[in-house]
Amino acid sequence: MLSTIKKLQADILYSGVVYGTSGNNTPDAAAAITVCRKHGIRRIRILDTDELAIQSLKSMGIEATVGVKDEDLPVLASSYEAVKSWFEANLKPYVPFEFVVNYIVVGNQFIPGPNGKYVLPVVKNLQRVLADNKLSQIKVATLVSTAVLRAVFPPSKAAFSAKAEGDLIPLLQHLQATVTHTHRSYWNMFDALVDAFVWAMEKRELIVKMVIGETGWPSTGNGQTTTPELARTYNQNFLRHITAGQSPILIEVCPCYFFADGLICQDFATFSAHKAVYWDNGLGYWNMFDALVDAFVWAMEKRELIVKMVIGETGWPSTGNGQTTTPELARTYNQNFLRHITAGQCTPKRPNTYGEGFVYSMFDENGKLEAGDQGVGIFDANEKPVYHLYFLYPKSASN
Template sequence: MRTVNIFYVSVTGLLFFFFAGVDSIGVCYGDVGDNLPPAKDVVGLYLSKKIGAMRIYFPDHRALEALRGTNIGVIVDVANSDISTLATDASAAFGWVYANIVPFSNVAIRYIAVGNEIIPSDVAQFVLPAMHNIQNAINAAGLQNQIKVSTSVSTGVLGVSYPPSAGAFTSDALNFLQPIVGFLSSTGSPLLANIFPYFSYIGNPSQIAIEYALFTSPGPVVTDGQLQYQNLFDAILDAFYSALEKVGAGSVRVVVSESGWPSDGGQSASPERAQTYLQNLIEHVEKGTPKRPGNIEAYIFAMFDEDKKQPQGTENHYGIFHPNKQPKYNLNF
């Protein structure tokens, strides 16, 4: 799942969406939609709005060409369908890196995400071998100090998330994650995690206050030992850190590779709530969590609505720009 949403604001004509000075925030480049602008124009939009980072869900050469020399930080995903081949054939992994990464040495690629939300699954067994093979190829290219290899997981890997200090991985996920986080620890790579308080809220609205989900609670809602939580985002992120600590990987950083709130298509999905969530997320990431103060690197989903995604629902309503590159929402920093 990917995310980002904000609300339709009409303010006498022009809408403004500024990312200036917010190095911790990126935006995912969702492109499963009609009438979207060419990659060169999209990268120009990132630059004009001072959006400092991008996630692409496959090695899109058009986007990578347009990113040359821009200093926009990039997460490049390995498509889920390619992972088994890259895991079982080291030469295929070298070919992937030398075709999709090495030619773009003047692109600020930060991470390679080996799969998106496939732990646990039938393909999960291939994630770590593919990570090793890609890492070896990155090392051979001399890019190991520039690019970190990881994988992106959903909050579904957490069997326990409340209170945050009790955070723990499910046994099914842990079978795959235990060696993966060992790899991340040894290479200094972060774990990529897609965190959506929206789904936690709609799954339990009688127990979770909307204010807690939207960063608008006037005071602490959850007390966990000496730590107090005023928003659900922090609680979920710290549950990930607690889960990592329990498996001896407390030094592994978590990068929030997707987050947002839908503006339509489902329960509690509205432009106003999406606007509120995104605005508050942007303001919050520089503060960190109760357990881990400091900057949070987070990626909002996504630049454009993706009307071709199936099944139809909230996934179609995360765009922050119209296809004509006009902003849909007003976010202030």
């Protein structure tokens, strides 16, 4: 089923594609960038800093998330100088003037595992290198899957697994503490009140880490100053505010596996339900995607962590596993995912926050071992769409 991928207008662009290279007939990076340009896809996640990909991105108007090669991490973890050399060789000649880099991903599902110990040292040194080059707007992250959780359903029961905690918790604590401030003027009273404490401590030559022990807004009790709408607005904007400058954690979220195993119904798997299918702690879930994302939220809350999340990859194979992997199911899931994250809905536990995400993958990954992981391409080897899909781009972008 071949069709044209069409372009829609939206106020914010947060969707993109993953360019994987596990196929034996995958078009090269230059072709992938051209396909993105042709079909209005303005964000791409590249798993490394392939020279052809980097050169192809120049002046194309496509924002990139790039990765550090997994095999390079042990060497890069050894020193700041090693990371500095990597940056100077791979990215410094091009950013920010040739193209935009949003994120640098350090380790693709390295945690849990024996190599997870390399992630945090590389993240820290890469952040330092970016700061030294006045490029702190580029955020450094890693990608993890639900393998870091010892339970995923119901979401409120989720917690980080023992095998992941040793490397993951220190990383999340670091990401939570790393905030880049972009202005010094006050846009809200919250910042002014926090800085009142900072100024008071500085006058006594004190520097002490502060944690927001509590904040909030009542929904009743004092007339028009305490309404549910004001309470929702303040509390939601507070959550956005404290994660705004953070480096995120990228997560892999794949409801298709749960559907293939017969654990959930098709409508719940593909964002097609017309009402809440599952309730957990008073929160109604209309789709499995939200439930899986909230599993990460619950797991972090149990460790007193609030870290921004980006959907590093999600998708649905169009072939490989019988009736659970058809072009129609793949189109339905991926299209509904794109609509979901750009609608500002996010999840029941984290509502009304804009999402970011990447569809996996541009082309088939027939080099993967699992059959269900192979037919994931939204384009075929001839660079033609496998099924009808709409991507979103900003109103300010050219047609």
